[in-house]
Amino acid sequence: MQQINVLGTELLSCSQDPVTGYYRTGCCESHGDDPGLHVICCRVTEEFLEFSAAVGNDLSTPMPQYGFAGLRPGDQWCVCATRWAEAFEAQRACPVVLEATHVSALEYVALDDLRSHAVAP
Numbered sequence: 001m002q003q004i005n006v007l008g009t010e011l012l013s014c015s016q017d018p019v020t021g022y023y024r025t026g027c028c029e030s031h032g033d034d035p036g037l038h039v040i041c042c043r044v045t046e047e048f049l050e051f052s053a054a055v056g057n058d059l060s061t062p063m064p065q066y067g068f069a070g071l072r073p074g075d076q077w078c079v080c081a082t083r084w085a086e087a088f089e090a091q092r093a094c095p096v097v098l099e100a101t102h103v104s105a106l107e108y109v110a111l112d113d114l115r116s117h118a119v120a121p
Contacts (some may be wrong), residue, residue, distance in 0.1 A: 004103045006111055013120055014041035014100040015076035018069060028078035030104045038078040040109070041100035043119055046073045048065045048094035049088050068087055076100075081108040093118040 002013035013026045020041075021027050022034040028041045033082045042048070049071060059077070062070040071077055076097065085108050087093040096117045105114065 003027065005099050006064045006101050006103055006106055006114060007098055009099070011102060012085050012097070012100045014078050014097060018071070018075060018077070020076065020078045022078065028100055028102050030102050036080040037059070037082070037104060037108070039081055039102035039105045040079045040084045040114070041076060041093040041097040042079045042084065043076050044071050044073060044079075048087055049073065051090060051092040052083060054084065055083075057083060082107045085109050088117075093117050097121050099107065 003012045009098065011027055011029060014028050015022050016026045019026055021029060022036065022038040023029065028039045030037065030039050052059050059071045062068060084093060088109065096114050098114060098118050099121050101114065
């Protein structure tokens with residue numbers, strides 16, 4: 001089944017290095033079984049990583065037992081829609097790749113808010 005992005009076109013890959021996505025395909029795809037809705041393709045910043053850690057989701061610390069090397073500023077990663085929305089409200093949202101952000105993100109975040117943080121793929 002073709003996955004659609006927030007622009008209404010085919011969903012592009014977010015990152016293969018590090019490999020991201022709930023399903024670890026590199027895409028922020030959704031099949032309805034991801035409880036965290038990891039659908040927003042972000043280019044993480046130090047500010048966002050610090051915010052995420054402060055609210056309980058440390059994305060910087062490596063977890064080798066899960067094959068996770070930890071994120072560094074500039075990495076692209078599929079972020080939970082609600083976490084990005086929280087960061088946006090706290091004025092700590094990171095840039096977003098619209099072409100790689102799944103349409104289901106629009107259930108939690110306005111397209112204009114995503115566009116205000118858009119970067120090229």
